[in-house]
Amino acid sequence: MAFIQILSTWLIPITxxxxxxxxxxxxxxxxxxxxxxxxxxxxxxxxxxxxxxGMLVSIAxxxxxGALDYMMNGIKPLADAIxxxxxxxxxxxxxxxxxxxxxxxxxxxxxTYGPDSFIGRLASTIQGSTETTLxxxxxxxxxxxxxxxxxxxxxxxxxxxxxxxxxxxxxLLVFGQ
Amino acid sequence: xVNFIWVLMALVGIIFAMxxxxxxxxxxxxxxxxxxxxxxxIGMISILVFWLGLMRIAEEAGLLERLARFCKPFVRRLxxxxxxxxxxxxxxxxxxxxxxxxxxxxxxxxGIKAMxxxxxxxxxxxxxxxxxxxxxxxxxxxxxxxPATVISIRMTYGSVSPGExxxxxxxxxxxxxIGAVLIDRYYYWKHTRKGGKR
Numbered sequence: 001m002a003f004i005q006i007l008s009t010w011l012i013p014i015t016x017x018x019x020x021x022x023x024x025x026x027x028x029x030x031x032x033x034x035x036x037x038x039x040x041x042x043x044x045x046x047x048x049x050x051x052x053x054g055m056l057v058s059i060a061x062x063x064x065x066g067a068l069d070y071m072m073n074g075i076k077p078l079a080d081a082i083x084x085x086x087x088x089x090x091x092x093x094x095x096x097x098x099x100x101x102x103x104x105x106x107x108x109x110x111x112t113y114g115p116d117s118f119i120g121r122l123a124s125t126i127q128g129s130t131e132t133t134l135x136x137x138x139x140x141x142x143x144x145x146x147x148x149x150x151x152x153x154x155x156x157x158x159x160x161x162x163x164x165x166x167x168x169x170x171x172l173l174v175f176g177q
Numbered sequence: 178x179v180n181f182i183w184v185l186m187a188l189v190g191i192i193f194a195m196x197x198x199x200x201x202x203x204x205x206x207x208x209x210x211x212x213x214x215x216x217x218x219i220g221m222i223s224i225l226v227f228w229l230g231l232m233r234i235a236e237e238a239g240l241l242e243r244l245a246r247f248c249k250p251f252v253r254r255l256x257x258x259x260x261x262x263x264x265x266x267x268x269x270x271x272x273x274x275x276x277x278x279x280x281x282x283x284x285x286x287x288g289i290k291a292m293x294x295x296x297x298x299x300x301x302x303x304x305x306x307x308x309x310x311x312x313x314x315x316x317x318x319x320x321x322x323x324p325a326t327v328i329s330i331r332m333t334y335g336s337v338s339p340g341e342x343x344x345x346x347x348x349x350x351x352x353x354x355i356g357a358v359l360i361d362r363y364y365y366w367k368h369t370r371k372g373g374k375r
Contacts, residue, residue: 011278019235026238037233041225044289045218052214058183060210061190064202070193107330115336124331124342128324129350131276133317136288137179140313141305143289144296148304149179151364155310156317159357163318166356167349174345 044143051142055134059097068094084168085119091126092164096157099132121175125167130160221285228286232271241267255315255358256308258298265294269312277322288316311361318357321350 023030062068072093076086087109095102109123133156141149194203235241245252245266252266259265268291275284291312299306305313324346331339 012283015283016231019231019238019240022240023234023238028234028237030234033233033237034230036230037236038226038230040233041227041229041286042222044229044286045222045225048221049215049218052218053211054183056210056214056217057207058187058190060206061194061203062186063190064206065190065194065199066197066202067190067193103326106327110330110334115331115334115339116341120331120336121342121345124324124327125345125349128321128327128342128346129319129353131317131319136316137313139285140288140292140316141309144292145303146292146296146305146309150305150310151361151368152305152310152313153179153182155314155357155361155364158360159314159318159353162356162360163349163353166352167345170345170349170352 047145048139048142051138055138059134063098063101085122087113087119088122088126091123095126095130095164096133096160099135102127102132118171118175118177122168122171125171126164129167130163133157133160224282225286225289228283229290232268232287232290235271236264236267241271243267244270255311258306258308259295260298263294263298265291265298265308268294273315273320276316276319278325288312307365310364311358314357314361315354318353319350320354321346 020030023033069090072090075089075093079086079089091102091105091109094105106123106127110120113119115121115124133153137149137152137156141152190203194200232241241264242262245262245264248266248270249261252270253259253261256266256269268287272284272287272291275287292309295306295309295312296302298308323343327342327346328339331342
């Protein structure tokens with residue numbers, strides 16, 4: 001645990017130092033290169049705004065109206081049937097749509113049922129092992145102006161579903177109910 | 178499909194609100210989330226500028242190319258369309274490494290750069306190429322070595338062993354990433370069989 005903590009604090013500074021040192025050794029005009037690269041960052045951030053506004057507003061309407069909760073309630077009996085704790089189902093669904101909402105739910109589940117409960121462990125594993133597909137899709141494709149996404153959304157959502165199923169079985173296998 | 182989902186979420190929400198008396202909440206949510214989206218985008222400037230600046234140094238120093246060459250045997254198979262030693266592979270690998278360590282802040286700028294390079298390879302079309310979809314699939318299922326955020330939440334709530342989920346997370350995310358690539362390949366196969374191109 002201590003090692004992991006040290007690693008996660010040291011990793012970024014060490015990476016920064018390494019790149020700067022490597023660039024200097026290879027005689028790159030480091031500061032000028034940094035500024036040039038950085039300028040791109042500003043453009044990307046601004047071009048992202050419409051994509052994110054569009055997506056987040058739509059998600060917010062869906063959530064605030066109560067339609068999301070309604071939909072999740074409908075799926076609960078199905079989860080019960082296969083032995084999946086119904087409490088985790090909303091998390092599994094929202095993980096694909098909203099990162100902040102998922103983090104809030106995970107925190108809530110851990111707080112309510114305890115971090116070392118089955119639900120706590122399952123929520124932790126789900127939270128850690130997938131990304132917010134809709135967000136990744138919006139940001140990555142939005143930043144470079146991809147309009148036709150092809151199968152990306154389908155593949156992303158199917159991958160998420162697979163991820164939840166796998167998480168459930170692994171946690172069951174390793175920690176038991 | 179994204180057009181469909183986007184409109185569907187908004188319309189279903191508004192119609193649902195009509196019948197459940199939640200129109201006030203919807204009204205508030207529209208403006209709050211729009212503001213939040215702008216805040217997120219603007220907030221990303223610092224991270225994007227910093228990492229893209231550093232990555233430019235890494236690129237000019239040839240570091241990305243070395244990284245691409247080092248990971249070639251593995252990444253080449255995932256992205257057969259990308260020429261060997263192309264900077265796109267370097268960005269893809271950096272993005273994957275950052276994701277593995279849970280460094281989302283560092284991963285996003287590199288992922289965007291990778292997409293940009295892949296777009297150049299695709300002749301600047303506004304259509305997602307095969308490699309882009311593969312990259313996205315890997316990203317959404319992201320192999321995770323250290324889920325730092327989750328560990329810190331577990332610590333806050335007094336877990337006996339906050340890090341005990343590292344193993345399950347690693348196995349779950351690895352299996353799901355392999356699954357994601359297989360799903361991606363399946364869709365690609367389905368498309369090519371029909372004679373169409375992505």
